Amino acid sequence: MDGNGKQPFYNVHMKYWEQYQSFFPEDMRIHGHHLPAEEYWSWNDCPIHLDRFPASNPASSDLIHGAGGNGRLLAPYARLLQTNGYDVVAPDFPPYGLSSVDSLALLDYGLWVQMLADFVEREIQRDGKPVVLFGVSIGGMLAYHAAVKSGGVKGLIATTFVDTSNPSVRDQLAPNKLVSRAGKWIMDTFPCMLD
Structure with missing residues (x-):
């Protein structure tokens, strides 16, 4: 939270993500006229930050970042999917990005899996659209494990499957x-x- 007790937002408070834009082709860059909508989802009393890129496709894609990253770093890929008609949402997994938890001691990979599985169910209930998980780095393994746990995932695109x-x-x-x-x-x- 900021000094006023309000949740921070990338579009207003945290601008460092803009430095990455120049590494992407122009049609994937995020600019002022097509910034993602930001919101928070309360999961187990933890504020989870979400970037939303709405579109008209009957399917939804959830982008899952890796360790040390956050959903906003995947914004160029979300923008590419959005311009091709897909609704996209990119959560920040705590303690990364703008999401947080009360105690890092309580946080482990299993909780990330449960959080993502719960999020998939929430998104299905929210708009009824089939969900495709797109995970990179450890987010690929996370997407796989959450898809198995949830049972509601209709597709999986993932990297870094290592045991x-x-x-x-x-x-x-x-x-x-x-x-x-x-x-x-x-x-x-x-x-x-x-x-």
């Missing part, structure tokens, strides 16, 4: 075996500090 519980996969992702093996143990032992 980090497999030591040989972790060895390929980590800079060396020490980080791969010791890093997993440290993260599992101290999740409140490192998650």
Whole structure:
């Protein structure tokens, strides 16, 4: 919240996302005349920020960001989908972007999955449109797990399907075996500090 007790908005309070626009083709850029509509959804008493890009298509696409990102960073892709007729919504998963939670200790991947599954159900109830999840980076795995949990997802576009519980996969992702093996143990032992 800002100093006045109001929720912040990218379009008004947080302008750093505009720096990324020049990296995209002109027809994907977000400008003043077609900024997304912003709103907050209360999930388990946590304010979850949403960017909405409305259109007339009978299908809806939810864009799911990766770790360290936020929904606004995916705005150029949302704009591309919107210009092709798709309703798009891009949530910020807490603690990233403008979404927040009361305690980071309570936040884990399983809660992200539940949050997204609940959000899919909310969107289906909201307008009845079929939902397609589009996830990038860890958002790809999140989209997959939420689609399975929800049962209401009609399509899935996702990247980065990796099983980090497999030591040989972790060895390929980590800079060396020490980080791969010791890093997993440290993260599992101290999740409140490192998650």
